[in-house]
Amino acid sequence: MTTTAPPRNRVARGRIALHAGCLAALLVMLYPLAWLLATSLKPANEVIASLDLLPSHLEWSNYSTALDGVNGVSIWRLLGNSLLIAGGAVFGNVFSCSLAAYAFARLRFRMRRPLFAFMIATIMLPHHAVLIPQYIIFNKLGLVNTYWPLILPKFLATEAFFVFLIVQFMRGLPRELEEAARIDGCGPFRSFFSIVLPLTRPALITTAIFTFIWTWNDFFTQLIYLFDPDKFTLTLALRSFVDASSQSSFGPMFAMSVIALLPIVLFFLAFQRFLVEGMASSGLKG
Amino acid sequence: MTTTGIPAPTARRSSATARRRPKHERQGAAWVFLSPWVLGATVLTLLPMAVSLYLSFTDYDLFNPPHWVGLRNYAQMFTEDPRYWRSVLTTLTYVVIAVPLQLALALAVALALKGMKRGKAFYRSAFYAPSLLGASMSVALVWRAVFNDGGTVDHLLGTGGWVNEPGWSLLAVALLTVWQFGAPVVIFLAGLQQIPAELYEAAAVDGVGKWRQFVSVTVPMLSPVLFFNLVLQTIQAFQVFTPAFAISAGKGGPADSTLVYTLYLYDRGFVASHMGYASAMAWVLLIVIGAVTAVLFRTSRTWVFYASEGER
Numbered sequence: 060m061t062t063t064a065p066p067r068n069r070v071a072r073g074r075i076a077l078h079a080g081c082l083a084a085l086l087v088m089l090y091p092l093a094w095l096l097a098t099s100l101k102p103a104n105e106v107i108a109s110l111d112l113l114p115s116h117l118e119w120s121n122y123s124t125a126l127d128g129v130n131g132v133s134i135w136r137l138l139g140n141s142l143l144i145a146g147g148a149v150f151g152n153v154f155s156c157s158l159a160a161y162a163f164a165r166l167r168f169r170m171r172r173p174l175f176a177f178m179i180a181t182i183m184l185p186h187h188a189v190l191i192p193q194y195i196i197f198n199k200l201g202l203v204n205t206y207w208p209l210i211l212p213k214f215l216a217t218e219a220f221f222v223f224l225i226v227q228f229m230r231g232l233p234r235e236l237e238e239a240a241r242i243d244g245c246g247p248f249r250s251f252f253s254i255v256l257p258l259t260r261p262a263l264i265t266t267a268i269f270t271f272i273w274t275w276n277d278f279f280t281q282l283i284y285l286f287d288p289d290k291f292t293l294t295l296a297l298r299s300f301v302d303a304s305s306q307s308s309f310g311p312m313f314a315m316s317v318i319a320l321l322p323i324v325l326f327f328l329a330f331q332r333f334l335v336e337g338m339a340s341s342g343l344k345g
Numbered sequence: 346m347t348t349t350g351i352p353a354p355t356a357r358r359s360s361a362t363a364r365r366r367p368k369h370e371r372q373g374a375a376w377v378f379l380s381p382w383v384l385g386a387t388v389l390t391l392l393p394m395a396v397s398l399y400l401s402f403t404d405y406d407l408f409n410p411p412h413w414v415g416l417r418n419y420a421q422m423f424t425e426d427p428r429y430w431r432s433v434l435t436t437l438t439y440v441v442i443a444v445p446l447q448l449a450l451a452l453a454v455a456l457a458l459k460g461m462k463r464g465k466a467f468y469r470s471a472f473y474a475p476s477l478l479g480a481s482m483s484v485a486l487v488w489r490a491v492f493n494d495g496g497t498v499d500h501l502l503g504t505g506g507w508v509n510e511p512g513w514s515l516l517a518v519a520l521l522t523v524w525q526f527g528a529p530v531v532i533f534l535a536g537l538q539q540i541p542a543e544l545y546e547a548a549a550v551d552g553v554g555k556w557r558q559f560v561s562v563t564v565p566m567l568s569p570v571l572f573f574n575l576v577l578q579t580i581q582a583f584q585v586f587t588p589a590f591a592i593s594a595g596k597g598g599p600a601d602s603t604l605v606y607t608l609y610l611y612d613r614g615f616v617a618s619h620m621g622y623a624s625a626m627a628w629v630l631l632i633v634i635g636a637v638t639a640v641l642f643r644t645s646r647t648w649v650f651y652a653s654e655g656e657r
Contacts, residue, residue: 077457077461078464080457081454081457081458081464081468084454084472085468085471085472088471088472088475088524089471090497091484091487091488091491091524092475092478092484092487094487094490094491094497095483095484095487098487098490154381155381155382155385158378158379158380158381158382159378159379159381159382161378162375162376162378162379162382163379166372166374166375166378167372167375168372168375168376168379169372171375174379177386178382178386181386181390183576183580183634183635183638184390184631185580185583185584185627185630185631185634186584187584187607187610187626187627187630187631188393188394188397188627188628188630188631189389189390189393189394189397190393190397190614190627191393191396191397191400191614191620191623191624191627192392192393192394192396192397192400192624193389193393194615195396195407195620196388196389196393198407212385212389214381215381215382215384215385215388215389216381216382216385216386217385217386217389217390222382246374247374247375247378248374248377251378272477273480275481276480276481276482278482278586278587278590279586279587279607279611282611283611283615294481294482297482297483297486298482300486301482301486301590301591301594301595309490312486313486313487313490316482316483316484316486316487317483319481319482319483320478320481320483320484323477323478323481324478326477327474327477327478331470331473334473334477335469335470335473335531338473338528338531338532339531339532339534339535340535
């Protein structure tokens, strides 16, 4: 590149050092995950006693205990509850956020600028400022201890992050397509469903994946709204281990933790391109 | 733009624009598209904000009607509740530790990955994975075990269990946040890629060293991204909940050392049923986050450089 380029073997040595450094950092970072996997397969007496990551023999019974579930509720039930909530949230967010985004990105209406500014401001609004009244509203409607408080808000585009993400994407689409369609007599609804929405697919997929992962991981909202053990999600069921964790239950507890993490890991492996690109383009946090 | 009553701007429009359908028809469509958002913003955001402001001046236990007490909740918070101040101090300490550490680490890793030809995509994904997993209860439980008495950290450093040590427990929570530095790495990398190579070439021709290049080219060019991450991570750090809940079994212990603000708010509102008090806490949080954001925006004028503004 320049005249002062260092000799070739020094460059190579630098590159090797860089990779070594990165790999070392990765090992430290991935240690807690390896520990989780190892502990989920350890017999009870080895969990704390030894520093060894590898168990002396694989204790698969931890997993069969985990499958029995918590508080007499089977893990399948918990898994189903988690999936139901996450699925409802994904559907709601993709539906409502893409509608709002189309209006902000493509249509002209009175108050567009102030409303857009307000929408952006709600991204920074701490959830706690609206939490208690929302709880009171759902309580008055008799919906506490149901899944409605967890799903309904997603159908009302309350996660402005995603509206913004989709707006940004839609602004990048060529306007000529819709203008041509309009000359052919295509109204805003046709042009949204048949032209804009299909082209927005990458942003919608990003929205769907992030919504799934965030809802799956969410603890606070579920903690407030759900209290029947058979309505619990996997995350909430793990909470029972927070209060009472004698080391004898470590194996099954971490087996269940592994099961709870599995969908996120699978999503990550399947969609990492979308996730990383979506992050890079929007600044969404993981 | 939408003032249909004024003829002047319309008269200057080209004939192509004039052939458009009547404007109010498209306006109607816009409101149909917006209706879920409008409903949500009104019923689940604006109305709750107003209600929580009102409740913050009342005593309310969810079962009996709210009872107006004026500024008593605020007075109690600020003057009679040592646990409140404890939670404020804990949260500020956490923000000051976790946010700069996370961003500095993310920037360092992004710079290391930037020039890499092979393996960049792999490292980027691998470093990013904890950002998705780290918010889960599963990982919070792992954290508690690893930092517990007899856990890995105890074995390696001989420091005892951090989780049971008031002086160390908050650091364990903060490290769980720092561990999720992969998300800002991805954003920093995207930002670094936007910096034109000519700037570095010009600097190299002028014989500028690596450090000067970093200070005079990388930092100014990256400053909008840096600022964006700083604002976002700070706002989120003020609202930390799950790791503190998991590590302290929901109690904020030991000795209230992990009693972060939202954990205390949860405790007052949903455990002790003091909804009025919790609402007052929520409003103070809202104002503090607003103020911190405003201060960050104000100071950003001195160090954030936007290329489109031209020379400063």
